[in-house]
Amino acid sequence: MVRYNLLDDPLCYPGTQVLKNKAGITVQEDLEQFENLMFASRAEEELPNGALDFEHYRAVHHHFFQDVYDWAGEIRTIRTGKGQNWFCYPEHIEAQANDLFAHLAERNHFTEAGAKSRFAEDAAWFLSEINAIHPFREGNGRVQLVFLTMLARNAGYDLNEDMLQPALFLAAMVRSFSGDIRPLSKQIEDML
Numbered sequence: 001m002v003r004y005n006l007l008d009d010p011l012c013y014p015g016t017q018v019l020k021n022k023a024g025i026t027v028q029e030d031l032e033q034f035e036n037l038m039f040a041s042r043a044e045e046e047l048p049n050g051a052l053d054f055e056h057y058r059a060v061h062h063h064f065f066q067d068v069y070d071w072a073g074e075i076r077t078i079r080t081g082k083g084q085n086w087f088c089y090p091e092h093i094e095a096q097a098n099d100l101f102a103h104l105a106e107r108n109h110f111t112e113a114g115a116k117s118r119f120a121e122d123a124a125w126f127l128s129e130i131n132a133i134h135p136f137r138e139g140n141g142r143v144q145l146v147f148l149t150m151l152a153r154n155a156g157y158d159l160n161e162d163m164l165q166p167a168l169f170l171a172a173m174v175r176s177f178s179g180d181i182r183p184l185s186k187q188i189e190d191m192l
């Protein structure tokens, strides 16, 4: 997991970068194991219903992280970044996300993309935008992927997560932050 750049986070146990959690775990590796376990167990359940809007996106985050964090499904309140990149400042998340999801709805959630390549390109654009917004303190990557499978299914495609190549996908996500969505589009198309 790529750790965040931040200075002082009230959501962490004092003097650590370990997020306060419902199990009271203070060792990062143990917390990651617990997160993964809870995520896998919630993945066995049905996904929350919704209109593929921002409320729905937050509900998906809540679904997967409700066992671990009190703030599951809630918008991040501190500034965060990864590598060289800083994500949307928290005070703008709600407006930016509502705007993005309004565009998604205007484009009929890409159900009329036609060719796989077109859907992949549209989905890559959406992922790059939601990643730049980065609504949550943690768990953004996993929710992005779940939502991508939901968008694909809604558009009549079956996204095969087993085909995901983690290093290439991550590199493509980082590249998309600078505006080049072609590698990400290619990664998505290869999974359809």
Ligand SMILES: Nc1ncnc2c1ncn2[C@@H]1O[C@H](COP(=O)(O)OP(=O)(O)OP(=O)(O)O)[C@@H](O)[C@H]1O
Pocket: 001, 002, 082, 083, 084, 085, 131, 136, 137, 138, 139, 140, 141, 142, 143, 144, 169, 170, 173, 174, 177
């Ligand atoms: N340098 C970077 N610039 C932009 N985005 C990045 C960078 N590094 C990682 N990301 C993206 O951030 C997301 C991960 O965010 P976050 O750590 O909140 O999610 P996670 O689900 O907890 O972790 P992971 O996706 O690693 O399992 C992924 O989509 C990843 O591609």
